[in-house]
């Protein structure tokens with residue numbers, strides 16, 4: 225349903241404040257930033273596909289090219305066989321899109337007026353629009369608030385409305401750029417539940433972007449992790465997790481004392497790499513990728529170099545998407561989407 229082949233895009237960005245002479249000459253200092261580098265993806269009909277990556281990874285750029293807002297530098301994108309550059313009108317008819325969700329609806333109108341506005345943009349006959357609005361308002365759980373002004377809606381309701389209006393012309397493909405940003409955990413959960421019913425019940429193909437690992441894990445049939453504009457891995461969530469190998473991720477919980485657990489772990493011959501380090505009030509929790517399976521766990525505990533450590537537990541754990549991301553990129557994604565080295 226969606227095909228992306230060799231897609232590349234870069235931008236000129238102004239850097240700092242140019243000197244007075246450059247400004248007079250109208251020559252700002254710029255640098256070239258690669259947003260997407262030869263991206264290849266194939267997304268099947270009815271599939272829920274996530275692009276997972278940190279801030280600046282190229283997620284929004286990919287969505288903007290697919291929805292015909294931005295021209296690629298190189299490569300081909302097709303939606304249901306229609307080329308996004310050569311056949312942009314046909315593509316626009318097939319897709320619903322929500323970028324910067326809650327800002328894409330008009331807060332000074334009611335929910336219903338927003339629906340009617342989008343329905344008229346797509347040229348839907350009035351009675352057809354009325355029926356569609358009724359059905360979609362139920363799906364996005366706004367039926368009882370349709371005649372209230374959007375400015376009185378919660379953030380989650382605005383996001384649901386943004387998704388609702390993008391569905392008014394019955395698109396076969398839905399492009400959603402980070403729709404849960406700014407929602408509290410309840411609002412995020414409600415939106416994800418809504419998306420699941422949409423895809424499972426109505427056969428819509430969804431391309432979804434997020435920097436939240438748990439969302440990609442929960443929602444996706446398949447996902448691709450992108451970093452610095454490049455795809456680093458692709459597959460179903462379990463296929464992606466399994467690339468770390470069975471039984472090779474070990475989690476240690478260690479009571480905090482003067483002993484340098486981090487150094488002992490990274491120096492340890494059985495440890496291939498440190499995947500994460502979190503702290504609670506009394507415990508430090510480390511996840512490591514070991515060089516091989518069971519033997520490594522035993523070696524870690526028994527080893528002399530840990531005699532100063534107060535190890536509370538040590539367990540083989542199922543690899544997470546976060547573990548895979550760290551293993552492939554050497555860094556992790558923070559709650560607000562930034563990249564941080566482990």
Ligand SMILES: Nc1ncnc2c1ncn2[C@@H]1O[C@H](COP(=O)(O)OP(=O)(O)OP(=O)(O)O)[C@@H](O)[C@H]1O
Pocket residue numbers: 235236237257258259277278279280281282283284285286561
């Ligand atoms: N219009 C633009 N002009 C200049 N640079 C841009 C423009 N749009 C994107 N970029 C740059 O391209 C890179 C990818 O940006 P993009 O917005 O696609 O990332 P993203 O994955 O959506 O991240 P986020 O939304 O979290 O910032 C970034 O380095 C960004 O600064």
Ligand SMILES: [Mg+2]
Pocket residue numbers: 283284285401402
């Ligand atoms: Mg973005």
